[in-house]
Amino acid sequence: MFPLYDDNVRLRWPLGTVLIIALNVLVWFFVQGFGAERPLARSLCLHGLIPADLLGLVPAGFQVPLGPRLACVVDGGGSWFNLLSSMFMHGGWFHIIGNMWFLWVFGDNVEDVMGLPRFLLFYLLSGLAAAGAQIATDPSSTVPMVGASGAIGGVLGAYARMYPRAHVHMLIFLGFYVTTVAVPALFMLGYWFLLQLLSGTLGQGGSGVAFWAHIGGFVAGLLLSLVLVSPRRLGEHRSAQRRDLHSRYRWF
Secondary structure, X not given: OEEEEEOOOOOOOOHHHHHHHHHHHHHHHHOOHHHOHHHHHHHHHHHOXXXXXXXXXXXXXXXXXXXXOOEEEEOOOOXXXXXXXXXHOXXXXXXXXXXXXXXXXXXXXXXXXXXXXXXXXXXXXXXXXXXXXXXXXXXXXXXXXXXXXXXXXXXXHHHHHHOOOOEEEEEEEEXXXXXXXXXXXXXXXXXXXXXXXXXXXXXXXXXXXXXXXXXXXXXXXXXXXXXXXXXXXXXXXXHHHHHXXXXXXXXX
């Protein structure tokens, strides 16, 4: 299932969401070289999060392979700044496009009820919690962890708590048959969370996906939304949503 859009009214232009997307795109172009082999590998080495290096669990001169011809050389003294920088790095075109699309679909309504400063803080804290969850579950990993999906998992967690009944229009692939269906956000995001949980528990080892970062981000976002959401803004949004529903449907 892939989300296309949601039936959730937007009250304000999502400046924070746009800024985060723009920053990720700029990093992809100017730091990661549009995904070209050497700039991409260099960015993973310098700015990715390698748990074993961060925690000093590898000796100086340890080589982290990035493919048949490239490797990182680490010294077991990784920078804690990489917890932050790794949130704005990606491993490929599909990785960044998928992440930014999820953020665009769900981020605007979360930002709507937090406001710009709180939303940016929320996003960063969700990403840090996601990184912490991944490190805690696999501290000896030497695979560079990059991507915005942990922080975006926080956005999904907040969205699921605040808008469980908002409909999300999904693109469904059933073999060669492709269709669309609208489902409640709680169903779509609950299914996504369950998939991460099952994958992290049963098949994390060889997948190359940081499932526990997704899980940690989702849970952090759900909890952080309890304290960072403005009750006034949430009330405004719910009133606007009711008006929007009445304007779109004729009641008998």
